[in-house]
Amino acid sequence: xxxxxxxxxxxxxxxxxxxxxxxxxxxxxxxxxxxxxxxxxxxxxxxxxxxxxxxxxxxxxxxxxxxxxxxxxxxxxxxxxxxxxxxxxxxxxxxxxxxxxxxxxxxxxxxxxxxxxxxxxxxxxxxxxxxxxxxxxxxxxxxxxxxxxxxxxxxxxxxxxxxxxxxxxxxxxxxxxxxxxxxxxxxxxxxxxxxxxxxxxxxxxxxxxxxxxxxxxxxxxxxxxxxxxxxxxxxxxxxxxxxxxxxxxxxxxxxxxxxxxxxxxxxxxxxxxxxxxxxxxxxxxxxxxxxxxxxxxxxxxxxxxxxxxxxxxxxxxxxxxxxxxxxxxxxxxxxxxxxxxxxxxxxxxxxxxxxxxxxxxxxxxxxxxxxxxxxxxxxxxxxxxxx
Amino acid sequence: xxxxxxxxxxxxxxxxxxxxxxxxxxxxxxxxxxxxxxxxxxxxxxxxxxxxxxxxxxxxxxxxxxxxxxxxxxxxxxxxxxxxxxxxxxxxxxxxxxxxxxxxxxxxxxxxxxxxxxxxxxxxxxxxxxxxxxxxxxxxxxxxxxxxxxxxxxxxxxxxxxxxxxxxxxxxxxxxxxxxxxxxxxxxxxxxxxxxxxxxxxxxxxxxxxxxxxxxxxxxxxxxxxxxxxxxxxxxxxxxxxxxxxxxxxxxxxxxxxxxxxxxxxxxxxxxxxxxxxxxxxxxxxxxxxxxxxxxxxxxxxxxxxxxxxxxxxxxxxxxxxxxxxxxxxxxxxxxxxxxxxxxxxxxxxxxxxxxxxxxxxxxxxxxxxxxxxxxxxxxxxxxxxx
Numbered sequence: 162x163x164x165x166x167x168x169x170x171x172x173x174x175x176x177x178x179x180x181x182x183x184x185x186x187x188x189x190x191x192x193x194x195x196x197x198x199x200x201x202x203x204x205x206x207x208x209x210x211x212x213x214x215x216x217x218x219x220x221x222x223x224x225x226x227x228x229x230x231x232x233x234x235x236x237x238x239x240x241x242x243x244x245x246x247x248x249x250x251x252x253x254x255x256x257x258x259x260x261x262x263x264x265x266x267x268x269x270x271x272x273x274x275x276x277x278x279x280x281x282x283x284x285x286x287x288x289x290x291x292x293x294x295x296x297x298x299x300x301x302x303x304x305x306x307x308x309x310x311x312x313x314x315x316x317x318x319x320x321x322x323x324x325x326x327x328x329x330x331x332x333x334x335x336x337x338x339x340x341x342x343x344x345x346x347x348x349x350x351x352x353x354x355x356x357x358x359x360x361x362x363x364x365x366x367x368x369x370x371x372x373x374x375x376x377x378x379x380x381x382x383x384x385x386x387x388x389x390x391x392x393x394x395x396x397x398x399x400x401x402x403x404x405x406x407x408x409x410x411x412x413x414x415x416x417x418x419x420x421x422x423x424x425x426x427x428x429x430x431x432x433x434x435x436x437x438x439x440x441x442x443x444x445x446x447x448x449x450x451x452x453x454x455x456x457x458x459x460x461x462x463x464x465x466x467x468x469x470x471x472x473x474x475x476x477x478x479x480x481x482x483x484x485x486x487x488x489x490x491x492x493x494x495x496x497x498x499x500x501x502x503x504x505x506x507x508x509x510x511x512x513x514x515x516x517x518x519x520x521x522x523x524x525x526x527x528x529x530x531x532x533x534x535x536x537x538x539x540x541x542x543x544x545x546x547x548x
Numbered sequence: 549x550x551x552x553x554x555x556x557x558x559x560x561x562x563x564x565x566x567x568x569x570x571x572x573x574x575x576x577x578x579x580x581x582x583x584x585x586x587x588x589x590x591x592x593x594x595x596x597x598x599x600x601x602x603x604x605x606x607x608x609x610x611x612x613x614x615x616x617x618x619x620x621x622x623x624x625x626x627x628x629x630x631x632x633x634x635x636x637x638x639x640x641x642x643x644x645x646x647x648x649x650x651x652x653x654x655x656x657x658x659x660x661x662x663x664x665x666x667x668x669x670x671x672x673x674x675x676x677x678x679x680x681x682x683x684x685x686x687x688x689x690x691x692x693x694x695x696x697x698x699x700x701x702x703x704x705x706x707x708x709x710x711x712x713x714x715x716x717x718x719x720x721x722x723x724x725x726x727x728x729x730x731x732x733x734x735x736x737x738x739x740x741x742x743x744x745x746x747x748x749x750x751x752x753x754x755x756x757x758x759x760x761x762x763x764x765x766x767x768x769x770x771x772x773x774x775x776x777x778x779x780x781x782x783x784x785x786x787x788x789x790x791x792x793x794x795x796x797x798x799x800x801x802x803x804x805x806x807x808x809x810x811x812x813x814x815x816x817x818x819x820x821x822x823x824x825x826x827x828x829x830x831x832x833x834x835x836x837x838x839x840x841x842x843x844x845x846x847x848x849x850x851x852x853x854x855x856x857x858x859x860x861x862x863x864x865x866x867x868x869x870x871x872x873x874x875x876x877x878x879x880x881x882x883x884x885x886x887x888x889x890x891x892x893x894x895x896x897x898x899x900x901x902x903x904x905x906x907x908x909x910x911x912x913x914x915x916x917x918x919x920x921x922x923x924x925x926x927x928x929x930x931x932x933x934x935x
Binding site: 227230283295540 | 590592593596600601603604607608609610611612613614615616617618619620622623653654656660662663664665667668669670671675676677678680681682689690693694696697698908911913926927929930931932933935
């Protein structure tokens, strides 16, 4: 079966679309990435997404805006499938299923007080009924809520796919994804699913990109190859302060997002660094990523599992200075690109949601309870019929 | 198969739960109401729902609140099924499917401008993954978006069930539901599905209840038996002004909600009537419901279709003064209670969503394109697997 996997990340730059060919069943699944593309959001839509995702008690949001954005994104996701398949030269009829993660605008993995009760929740936008209607293809969407219903944090979900792809009979491996948030999947040599665990280490590119954007007044969106960071010096006292964030010390399972490392964190970070040169600020943000990841390995990975290789995916892989600093900080490990495993780093997440959708379609649970903290594995998501 | 149907209406008072036994298939469906109950919302939750539903650019809403409310309502809906089945003395194992409409907090049936585009949308809260997880029963939820994706207004949906229940080979019938909003389903004698049409006539109990609440400072929630209205005199000039609302003149298909007749309308109504006695205000609100319904019959029903009977359901049925005024305003028609058709008026909508969920489960389209304005019938909703 051919399955399209699709999502837009926390940075809300573009819709990632992967076309995946899937053979086999259950844990014997053999998925193969056939093609991948990114379809940028119109600037006005991107601004609206970020505005909604950052809306709090201070900034005003109407329920109308949220509802309208949900449908607008559904329409754009639907068109993205059509556009991508045209680009891939694959007829829509040849696609059997779509897995749509949607655009996260809120994620509260751990319960907090609400209306006098303890409530955790997550909210992904991009109405899947529109995707099914526009394409005539069944859709599996909204992957995170079911895991949270079972007591999990609804994240991370990709580790299940990491496990399918990277498990090795003799080498312990860690899959490290450097998206806006950085996360690791720890796969002991010869592991069974219940031995795999995973968690978010903290910021990936989120603070680096945010700093670049603010300091260049949106002229630049990321630190290409890390050239800016490479020229700067880290502000060690600010770094130490950032690394005291309680998130880093909390043992897994745990997940992070804009709630911890969003606009508020970024604003405080930039305020504290306002006397510094741009290169120093970006270097400090880069070091925060590096040291929080290294710290996570030292606290929560290496004391428990023998690891030989780290397989890196996500946008951060293109930041060669970041990669160099990671290798220097964890010299005993071999850092490899996920590209070498036939899944180009940037296609990883879209690929994963195709695989997860397929498992739901076959009614197979596709979560790792040790990764999300759920009481048991669950069949993920909601199914929207084709017609 | 036994199916639970569930919803909470625009007034956000309680969760309606119906247990329905269904035999047969497709348009030969034979559904039978087995039991029904209403499970009130805690007061704090009700306040929060109304606050979110009325949040606009002025009142502040955070994306966190909306997301948390969605999960909290999912939890309460899940518990409501368990509680209802206990009350019905039916084991959860004996229930094959749940149809959950959710709590509407926004409905924009006709496209409006958003982000430079034309967008229609609807938003129902009550995360169905929680319902499936708590009960172990598969759920069909989120019925409205697919019809909107097909160009419809996503409402009204109950007419399809009215058609299944009330079609008659020799009598033309109208099903009139008096909820917060009033709606009619017009079923010509011996009609085929494509000949049935339906639309919202405007306010049902929404303005009456709202006026009572505000004027009694929440001590009363509705005009029991219409005794207050019966003692008052209508303010004819205010009535005339209200009836000039462009909604009433717009030809069907059309749907109404808080956007047209919510807090804003109510506030203006009460401001214009502030010199009047309470009984006069409530009478005027009651007349607005009566005359807008009668006007809709005269404009959009009686010139097109020969009608013998009006079958009334919804909370307004208990307002005997309202019922008397309706009968006086449309003397040529016979007004009957839906109770006489084995579906008690108050159970009607919950019953309907059980039937609609069942059709989705069987992959059968269950919409009337003339009712919603969609380009074609659609299979409604999203399916959440049991485990």
